Amino acid sequence: MEVVIGTIAGILTSVSMIPQLIKVLKEKEVENLSWMMIAVLLTGVSLWVVYGIMREEWPIIISNAFSVMVNITLLIAYFLYKEK
Amino acid sequence: MEVVIGTIAGILTSVSMIPQLIKVLKEKEVENLSWMMIAVLLTGVSLWVVYGIMREEWPIIISNAFSVMVNITLLIAYFLYKEK
Incomplete structure (x- = not known):
């Protein structure tokens, strides 16, 4: 049961940025998005990868x-559309 | 070393939504934000709490x-400012 809940939780937190990315790519507007949110999250998940590699x-x-x-795609899209 | 990296990673992913929340509360505009991103993330982190409780x-x-x-604050702010 714990494994099921942990797996669903992991999938949800992993895919959560996809709706935001789709919205940005579709509307090409990032006015109300915080680039710092994306940058902090990107740093965090990158460190989780390092942690995962260390512990295999x-x-x-x-x-x-x-x-x-x-998040890299979202950050690139952010600065691409922010310019406009 | 693993513990240090894991802790920093955990703190960063936990606080990542704060810059976005501050931006929304300050500008009162949520036009380019995806409510589904917030909702999926909220469901995910809620399940992580359940998982954590189960495993203590x-x-x-x-x-x-x-x-x-x-994320609850962000979701409330979203629907509050979306109305305008």
């Missing part, structure tokens, strides 16, 4: 590596 | 309970 815990590595990619 | 892991409980509060 694959669920931590995979879910956070996925978050790293989503 | 206090660092998981405390950091995610903190995220729950930040």
Whole structure:
């Protein structure tokens, strides 16, 4: 039961930024988004990947590596659309 | 070393939504924010609290309970300012 709840929790926190990324890519507007939120989150999930590698815990590595990619894309999109 | 990196990673992912919350409370505009991102994240961190309680892991409980509060405030602010 713990494993099920932990897995669902992990999937949800990992995919949570996807709706935001889709919205940004669709509307090309980032006016009310905080780049610092994205930057702090990106640093955090990157360190989780390092932690996962150190402990060889694959669920931590995979879910956070996925978050790293989503947040890098979001940060690039942010600065791309912010310029306009 | 692992504990240090894990702790910093946990703190960063926990506090990452604070800059976004401050920005929303200051500017009272949520046009480009995805409510689904907040809702998915809130569900995820809530389940992490449940997981932490089940396993009696206090660092998981405390950091995610903190995220729950930040995200509830952000979601309330979202629907409050979305109305305008």
